[in-house]
Amino acid sequence: MKIRLFAIALVTVIVGFNACSSKKENKSSECDIIAFKLLGVDYTKDGNTFSKVFTKTGVLNWGTGCPTVATKPDLIQLSPKATFVGTPNQDTPVGFANDNAESFSVTYTIQAEDGTKKTWTVRGQRSMSF
Numbered sequence: 001m002k003i004r005l006f007a008i009a010l011v012t013v014i015v016g017f018n019a020c021s022s023k024k025e026n027k028s029s030e031c032d033i034i035a036f037k038l039l040g041v042d043y044t045k046d047g048n049t050f051s052k053v054f055t056k057t058g059v060l061n062w063g064t065g066c067p068t069v070a071t072k073p074d075l076i077q078l079s080p081k082a083t084f085v086g087t088p089n090q091d092t093p094v095g096f097a098n099d100n101a102e103s104f105s106v107t108y109t110i111q112a113e114d115g116t117k118k119t120w121t122v123r124g125q126r127s128m129s130f
Contacts (some may be wrong), residue, residue: 030079
């Protein structure tokens with residue numbers, strides 16, 4: 001009788017484990033940058049690119065938020081469960097190399113939970129119009 005009860009208990013446990021392990025978890029394939037902000041300025045999204053044009057508003061003034069020295073972004077909002085692949089990442093300073101640089105560009109690789117990867121570009125451009 002003890003052997004029979006033990007066998008029934010063992011079969012119940014094995015069947016229970018198989019039922020639990022046979023469930024497939026659907027992993028997200030989303031690997032988007034949803035928002036990008038640098039020095040308090042929101043960048044505009046167009047496809048897989050975020051960009052901002054800074055207009056010269058005075059002799060030496062490039063306008064609010066024009067990053068004349070590299071600084072870490074205020075915000076890089078990713079899809080839920082997405083992550084950065086290597087560097088650059090949210091801790092990598094970006095911006096114009098110096099006061100004379102006309103543009104900057106940085107490329108991020110984002111990976112979804114299921115392994116899908118997407119490349120995103122952030123660009124800053126200076127406009128000489130007054």
